[in-house]
Amino acid sequence: xxxxxxxxxxxxxxxxxxxLLERATEKITTSPHVTHVYVRGSLAAGRADRMSDLxxxxxxxxxxxxxxxxxxxxFMITEFNAILPGWRDTIVNKMGGIGYVYLVENDGKLYxxxxxxxxxxxxxxxxxxxxxxxxxxxxxxxxxxxAALRLKVAKYIAQTTERPRxxxxxxxxxxxxxxxxxxxxxxxxxxxxxxxxxxxxETVRDLVRSSLVPTSPNWGWYRLEEELATxxxxxxxxxxxxxxxLLQPPTNGTELDNIVERCLHIAxxxxxxxxxxxxxxxxxxxxxxxxx
Amino acid sequence: xxxxxxxxxxxADQVGRVCALDGAVLARMRHEALTVPDGWVAxxxxxxxxxxxxxxxxxxxxxxxxxxxxxxxxxxxxxxxxMPATRALLDSLGLVxxxxxxxxxxxxxxxxEHRDYGELSDREHHRxxxxxQTNRSAGLVLGGAKVHLAVGDLWRLVPTNAHGACNLLxxxxxxxxxxxxxxxxxxxxxxxxxxxxxxxVMLPSASEAELDRHVDDAxxxxxxxxxxxxxxxxxxxxxxxxxxEGRVYDLLAAMHTALARPGAAEAWQVKKALMLSTKDDGGxx
Numbered sequence: 008x009x010x011x012x013x014x015x016x017x018x019x020x021x022x023x024x025x026x027l028l029e030r031a032t033e034k035i036t037t038s039p040h041v042t043h044v045y046v047r048g049s050l051a052a053g054r055a056d057r058m059s060d061l062x063x064x065x066x067x068x069x070x071x072x073x074x075x076x077x078x079x080x081x082f083m084i085t086e087f088n089a090i091l092p093g094w095r096d097t098i099v100n101k102m103g104g105i106g107y108v109y110l111v112e113n114d115g116k117l118y119x120x121x122x123x124x125x126x127x128x129x130x131x132x133x134x135x136x137x138x139x140x141x142x143x144x145x146x147x148x149x150x151x152x153x154a155a156l157r158l159k160v161a162k163y164i165a166q167t168t169e170r171p172r173x174x175x176x177x178x179x180x181x182x183x184x185x186x187x188x189x190x191x192x193x194x195x196x197x198x199x200x201x202x203x204x205x206x207x208x209e210t211v212r213d214l215v216r217s218s219l220v221p222t223s224p225n226w227g228w229y230r231l232e233e234e235l236a237t238x239x240x241x242x243x244x245x246x247x248x249x250x251x252x253l254l255q256p257p258t259n260g261t262e263l264d265n266i267v268e269r270c271l272h273i274a275x276x277x278x279x280x281x282x283x284x285x286x287x288x289x290x291x292x293x294x295x296x297x298x299x
Numbered sequence: 300x301x302x303x304x305x306x307x308x309x310x311a312d313q314v315g316r317v318c319a320l321d322g323a324v325l326a327r328m329r330h331e332a333l334t335v336p337d338g339w340v341a342x343x344x345x346x347x348x349x350x351x352x353x354x355x356x357x358x359x360x361x362x363x364x365x366x367x368x369x370x371x372x373x374x375x376x377x378x379x380x381x382m383p384a385t386r387a388l389l390d391s392l393g394l395v396x397x398x399x400x401x402x403x404x405x406x407x408x409x410x411x412e413h414r415d416y417g418e419l420s421d422r423e424h425h426r427x428x429x430x431x432q433t434n435r436s437a438g439l440v441l442g443g444a445k446v447h448l449a450v451g452d453l454w455r456l457v458p459t460n461a462h463g464a465c466n467l468l469x470x471x472x473x474x475x476x477x478x479x480x481x482x483x484x485x486x487x488x489x490x491x492x493x494x495x496x497x498x499x500v501m502l503p504s505a506s507e508a509e510l511d512r513h514v515d516d517a518x519x520x521x522x523x524x525x526x527x528x529x530x531x532x533x534x535x536x537x538x539x540x541x542x543x544e545g546r547v548y549d550l551l552a553a554m555h556t557a558l559a560r561p562g563a564a565e566a567w568q569v570k571k572a573l574m575l576s577t578k579d580d581g582g583x584x
Contacts (some may be wrong), residue, residue: 038524044371088407090468112406112469287436291468
């Protein structure tokens with residue numbers, strides 16, 4: 008076998024995530040206002056497998072940052088088959104911008120695409136703020152910005168990241184986290200699966216609290232039983248949430264299906280309009296994950 | 300999105316269920332559709348977003364790659380010879396086929412608002428759909444409603460009315476599309492169509508202010524450098540709102556006018572005329 012033949016085999020066996028990476032990079036860099044594109048995570052570290060997610064960081068000219076952020080969901084849904092709006096990523100490294108997690112369809116499967124937007128004025132610092140980042144694209148950028156603009160963008164980022172999540176955003180967060188748990192279980196990464204399972208249950212808690220006791224001064228698990236106990240719906244949600252806490256992290260598809268079903272049941276009790284609004288997306292999500 | 304089901308008078312005459320099909324037979328046909336075909340053809344590029352693929356089971360030539368429909372005495376293709384359950388079902392319906400296609404609509408893919416049959420003869424033509432695989436985000440939009448063609452029934456569509464097809468989220472939507480001539484068999488089988496509760500969802504109306512906001516969002520995307528994305532975002536509004544016929548093409552023209560691109564604006568008005576042309580002017584898929 009010649010080297011050329013091995014190269015062909017490698018190319019033929021290449022995980023689809025690299026095709027998605029090429030397509031996404033090509034599309035994102037169509038904009039003249041995108042000054043940097045990095046890839047992070049397992050793709051940058053050379054540890055990518057068929058289930059790897061795609062971690063992008065895009066530097067956007069400061070004067071266009073707000074517009075780009077406002078357009079991001081439409082861009083991802085229209086161009087990359089995102090089945091849900093983005094989940095505002097609360098666990099990503101802080102690199103001076105805002106990150107979102109999308110679930111995108113590619114070649115009949117669901118992939119996680121993390122999209123972190125950073126103002127171009129801070130984009131050169133990205134490699135120092137994350138474990139590993141490969142620069143895929145850079146464009147000559149002469150900052151037309153001044154200190155006032157940088158401050159304005161920083162304030163915009165702070166306001167966006169500190170804004171309380173809506174029930175729709177919490178539902179998206181839940182679905183993304185459960186998909187992450189699913190991926191970890193399939194890889195046998197049970198510790199990571201446990202960590203994300205804890206986060207998913209906290210998201211269910213937050214959805215219940217924000218939907219049923221929106222004026223509560225408390226946060227986390229503190230006094231949640233007492234606050235929910237005042238109405239039949241609250242008590243039913245409380246009982247179901249308690250049962251959810253007793254479940255072990257899923258170890259296979261059937262257990263994951265059971266967990267998804269329980270989480271959706273609680274969500275439907277707490278926020279029925281939100282679940283109805285996302286009904287088609289949830290149906291497609293379950294089909295892609297092969298859940299009954 | 301509004302999820303009421305107040306079907307307007309006449310919607311069931313435009314699209315509806317004709318008769319139930321045997322579940323076991325459909326399962327076998329779905330298996331064939333998912334495992335047998337290869338070499339899917341992308342045709343009618345002007346009318347779709349990309350992501351709509353077809354193969355012929357009955358065609359003029361017998362070649363499954365021959366997917367541009369036209370009046371003919373259709374013959375089974377070499378693909379149909381390898382799909383015995385599908386062949387048996389098609390033979391059992393008592394219809395005279397002009398063309399039969401297997402159609403795959405990928406996620407986030409669309410047939411834009413259009414009319415069909417404009418290029419065909421004056422013979423009596425009819426279209427039937429057999430959904431083999433679908434999902435709730437897939438549907439036909441017509442008459443201000445989104446109709447989900449569920450698996451389990453034979454469906455009739457009158458494609459000379461303005462309509463569009465969407466598969467917003469996926470997975471793949473796979474239908475058999477049967478174009479046939481009028482005969483006693485068709486009259487007996489499909490003379491009356493109906494809609495069940497939940498089949499049709501009336502789309503909400505959009506105010507001019509809402510539409511202006513969408514155009515502004517599209518202009519922003521275009522100014523960021525994503526003109527194609529901006530156009531698609533406006534085309535998708537046809538599947539979100541009950542809009543007057545051709546309105547979505549007007550929004551595209553308005554976007555390009557706002558961007559000071561009169562040539563592109565004019566091109567979308569020309570496209571509108573092509574997509575919604577009457578029988579005299581042509582219009583096909």
